[in-house]
Amino acid sequence: MGDGLLSSLQVLDLTDHQGWACGRILADMGAEVVKVEPLGGDPSRNLGPFFGDVPHPERSLYWFSYNAGKKGITLNLDSPEGKGLLHKLSARADILVESFQPGYLDGLGLGYEALSQANPGLIYTSITPFGLTGPRRDYKATDLTLQALAGIACSIGEPERQPLKMCLDQSFVLGGSHAVIGSLLALNYRSGSGAGQHVDISIFDCLMRLNYRDPVRWDVDKSYAQRQGNVLVRGRVNTRNIWRCKDGYVTWILAGGPTGARENVPLTEWMVSEGVPGAEEMAQVNWMEMDLALTPQEQVDRWQDIFGSFFASRTKEELWQGGLNRRMTLVPVMDVEEAFRYEQPRARGFWHKVEHPHLNATLEYPGHLFLSNNTRAEVRGPAPLIGEHNYEVYGSWLGLSRRQVDDLRAQGAV
Amino acid sequence: MENGQALEGVKVLDFTWWGAGPIFTKYLSDFGATVVKVESHKRLDLVRLSEPYRDGKVGTDTSAMFLQLNTSKLGITVNLSVPKGKELILKLVEWADVVADNFSAGFMQRAGLGYEELRKVKPDIIMLSSSCLGQTGVYSDLRGHALVGAALSGHFHLTGYPDGEPTTPASIGVADVFQPMLSAAAVLAALEHRRRTGEGQYIDLAQVEAMNHYMAPALLDMQANDSTPHRDGNHHPQAAPHGVFQCKGDDRWVAIAVFTQDEWQGLCQAMGDPQWCREERFATLAGRKQNEDVLERLIAEWSQTQVAEEAMEHLQRHGVAAGVVQNPRDILESDPQVQARDLFPVMHHPVIGDCIHPTSGAQLSRTPSRIETSPLLGEHNEKVFCQFLGMSSEEFASLVSEQVIY
Numbered sequence: 001m002g003d004g005l006l007s008s009l010q011v012l013d014l015t016d017h018q019g020w021a022c023g024r025i026l027a028d029m030g031a032e033v034v035k036v037e038p039l040g041g042d043p044s045r046n047l048g049p050f051f052g053d054v055p056h057p058e059r060s061l062y063w064f065s066y067n068a069g070k071k072g073i074t075l076n077l078d079s080p081e082g083k084g085l086l087h088k089l090s091a092r093a094d095i096l097v098e099s100f101q102p103g104y105l106d107g108l109g110l111g112y113e114a115l116s117q118a119n120p121g122l123i124y125t126s127i128t129p130f131g132l133t134g135p136r137r138d139y140k141a142t143d144l145t146l147q148a149l150a151g152i153a154c155s156i157g158e159p160e161r162q163p164l165k166m167c168l169d170q171s172f173v174l175g176g177s178h179a180v181i182g183s184l185l186a187l188n189y190r191s192g193s194g195a196g197q198h199v200d201i202s203i204f205d206c207l208m209r210l211n212y213r214d215p216v217r218w219d220v221d222k223s224y225a226q227r228q229g230n231v232l233v234r235g236r237v238n239t240r241n242i243w244r245c246k247d248g249y250v251t252w253i254l255a256g257g258p259t260g261a262r263e264n265v266p267l268t269e270w271m272v273s274e275g276v277p278g279a280e281e282m283a284q285v286n287w288m289e290m291d292l293a294l295t296p297q298e299q300v301d302r303w304q305d306i307f308g309s310f311f312a313s314r315t316k317e318e319l320w321q322g323g324l325n326r327r328m329t330l331v332p333v334m335d336v337e338e339a340f341r342y343e344q345p346r347a348r349g350f351w352h353k354v355e356h357p358h359l360n361a362t363l364e365y366p367g368h369l370f371l372s373n374n375t376r377a378e379v380r381g382p383a384p385l386i387g388e389h390n391y392e393v394y395g396s397w398l399g400l401s402r403r404q405v406d407d408l409r410a411q412g413a414v
Numbered sequence: 415m416e417n418g419q420a421l422e423g424v425k426v427l428d429f430t431w432w433g434a435g436p437i438f439t440k441y442l443s444d445f446g447a448t449v450v451k452v453e454s455h456k457r458l459d460l461v462r463l464s465e466p467y468r469d470g471k472v473g474t475d476t477s478a479m480f481l482q483l484n485t486s487k488l489g490i491t492v493n494l495s496v497p498k499g500k501e502l503i504l505k506l507v508e509w510a511d512v513v514a515d516n517f518s519a520g521f522m523q524r525a526g527l528g529y530e531e532l533r534k535v536k537p538d539i540i541m542l543s544s545s546c547l548g549q550t551g552v553y554s555d556l557r558g559h560a561l562v563g564a565a566l567s568g569h570f571h572l573t574g575y576p577d578g579e580p581t582t583p584a585s586i587g588v589a590d591v592f593q594p595m596l597s598a599a600a601v602l603a604a605l606e607h608r609r610r611t612g613e614g615q616y617i618d619l620a621q622v623e624a625m626n627h628y629m630a631p632a633l634l635d636m637q638a639n640d641s642t643p644h645r646d647g648n649h650h651p652q653a654a655p656h657g658v659f660q661c662k663g664d665d666r667w668v669a670i671a672v673f674t675q676d677e678w679q680g681l682c683q684a685m686g687d688p689q690w691c692r693e694e695r696f697a698t699l700a701g702r703k704q705n706e707d708v709l710e711r712l713i714a715e716w717s718q719t720q721v722a723e724e725a726m727e728h729l730q731r732h733g734v735a736a737g738v739v740q741n742p743r744d745i746l747e748s749d750p751q752v753q754a755r756d757l758f759p760v761m762h763h764p765v766i767g768d769c770i771h772p773t774s775g776a777q778l779s780r781t782p783s784r785i786e787t788s789p790l791l792g793e794h795n796e797k798v799f800c801q802f803l804g805m806s807s808e809e810f811a812s813l814v815s816e817q818v819i820y
Contacts, residue, residue, distance in 0.1 A: 154739050156584070163667055185441075185778060197781065202755065205775050230582075242579060
């Protein structure tokens with residue numbers, strides 16, 4: 001089993017929470033990723049949740065999640081010695097990824113133009129809320145305001161209540177993941193040409209990729225999906241996608257034609273066999289021929305009322321097992337603990353135990369990105385403590401002795 | 415100067431369909447890989463039958479939805495259910511660097527196109543199979559779609575009003591966007607590995623596992639704190655206010671997020687320093703969190719007198735993160751950022767006509783993406799078989815008439 005698809009790659013990671021995921025994914029695939037933090041640590045270490053609910057830069061579970069497997073060094077970019085060190089480090093790096101405000105590193109003399117002079121093959125990836133160009137490039141942004149502007153919030157929630165965002169900081173993992181794609185595209189180009197380049201990742205642009213259906217509906221039909229609770233808006237007919245059951249929720253979609261019939265036929269048979277009111281009527285429908293786009297919404301709603309009453313009378317587990325037995329896609333909406341316990345990823349060895357000696361604790365992390373016949377793509381260890389790998393990295397990358405690193409510390413550079 | 419494209423010369427044989435697979439291979443095709451999409455009249459990518467259609471005309475080549483997910487690809491039609499069809503596919507495997515599919519587990523093996531078969535004709539082939547639950551394990555044969563990964567990872571559970579149902583965007587399968595990013599990362603990394611070692615790869619990627627990666631902080635929180643994370647609307651434990659506020663007009667809203675004291679001061683100034691801003695209960699983050707409902711009502715009183723776009727700009731000038739809740743019309747017709755970065759260039763499709771073509775989400779300074787329109791069903795049969803594989807026009811014609819190329 002080889003150690004990783006990217007085991008020859010060296011990466012400098014100057015991101016905060018807006019870009020952490022990029023380095024985590026590269027590290028999982030075997031790259032040596034060095035997280036470069038200011039003295040005292042990355043300010044985003046102050047974002048929660050925290051281990052033991054105690055806010056502390058060495059206890060952020062958000063930090064743990066997306067910095068696992070990286071090495072950590074400290075470096076004061078405001079000091080001349082610190083700037084010099086970053087020049088030397090970047091001369092050795094394949095990829096540098098950063099998420100400062102647009103132009104910030106340019107102002108320090110550490111922009112793409114400056115660093116690529118000594119290393120023309122450098123891939124320099126900038127992750128910013130709106131990208132390096134355009135009238136909003138200097139706008140302040142958070143996950144919430146980005147999901148609002150990108151048209152995601154307008155389609156989540158109840159019609160009479162406030163629009164909602166997706167959970168957690170999904171904008172930022174989206175941006176970090178696109179930074180991986182952009183950087184590896186540039187790496188492919190470099191392998192033939194020797195030339196690096198500047199990769200510009202706008203988190204807003206990435207959210208626009210998420211918003212893959214509604215802009216074109218506006219372009220073509222002058223319509224779009226307004227929020228209406230748990231209704232999937234895809235065309236002329238709306239169908240429900242999340243359903244209440246006895247002890248929670250399940251997900252299931254009514255579809256037409258042969259695809260839908262693979263669900264609708266066994267489901268109606270199941271309902272008939274259990275004597276569900278209205279099921280006999282459903283069994284008369286020719287599901288193979290049913291074309292959802294040509295079916296009046298009232299008819300669809302009537303069927304959905306009957307399906308819904310069946311779901312509401314059964315538990316998640318009954319519906320999940322009954323659906324599996326019938327080869328249906330009728331799936332429980334799992335809470336976080338259920339997702340963690342779910343046996344299928346466990347059977348695939350998905351969860352990896354990671355030790356946190358400073359907390360005297362072991363946590364199970366989402367482990368592999370994927371399985372492969374001859375390589376590992378999985379979490380490599382815990383996130384670094386502040387400055388944990390100063391001696392190691394300054395030693396192996398720049399040949400500095402421990403004494404020299406101590407001197408740099410005394411100068412306030414490290 | 416012309417720099418060529420990032421993936422020039424990379425050849426992809428693409429069996430993917432629906433959302434997640436095509437969204438993944440679009441990252442390759444838009445950057446210059448030759449992506450040959452395999453369909454047949456017997457097995458369309460069913461997104462071809464997905465709205466919207468230009469002028470409401472239903473047909474195999476009229477779906478603008480298909481266009482959105484399949485830019486810059488070539489389209490061929492091969493009947494896989496006849497032996498000659500499979501032979502053609504194996505010739506294409508020999509030609510290809512990468513083979514991708516997103517069938518339910520086991521389908522490619524049953525079709526005689528599993529990884530072991532493919533590597534016999536192309537030892538260093540890179541094959542990626544993505545599925546809902548992975549290729550191994552008891553439930554690997556679950557047929558699935560974009561809702562499954564979000565349902566089984568806690569993503570749905572954590573999205574929604576605290577007093578309401580779990581929920582999700584009304585027209586987007588979120589897992590169909592998250593999983594393809596890892597597929598693209600995996601294949602690009604596998605290409606790098608092959609350059610270095612000469613070795614190919616079989617990649618088994620599960621949508622539910624991909625989604626769990628993107629839910630990691632909640633999964634660690636649950637273990638470390640014995641907590642049961644629950645959906646909390648637009649709230650954030652370390653910010654207040656942190657919500658969406660109604661403005662003048664029909665369904666117009668502005669999102670406002672305040673993490674620091676400076677931002678709080680900026681918000682107060684932007685609202686004209688009303689008396690209530692100085693109340694002791696709002697002086698600290700802890701106080702604002704404790705009185706968040708009242709705080710939100712008071713801010714809404716201000717926001718309702720504002721035009722959303724003006725409120726956003728006004729707040730930004732005061733150092734507050736704010737964003738209008740834009741709808742697709744705003745995005746396409748009046749968003750200066752979308753226009754400046756040309757995120758939806760209008761290009762011509764031979765059947766659909768002029769239509770927006772979405773860009774790629776990554777801008778590369780030296781090798782920018784080059785978007786072309788999506789393929790008609792079977793549009794590139796002759797190009798692929800005669801030009802790429804060197805088939806004679808007689809043989810091509812006979813395979814067409816035998817409905818092998820069909």
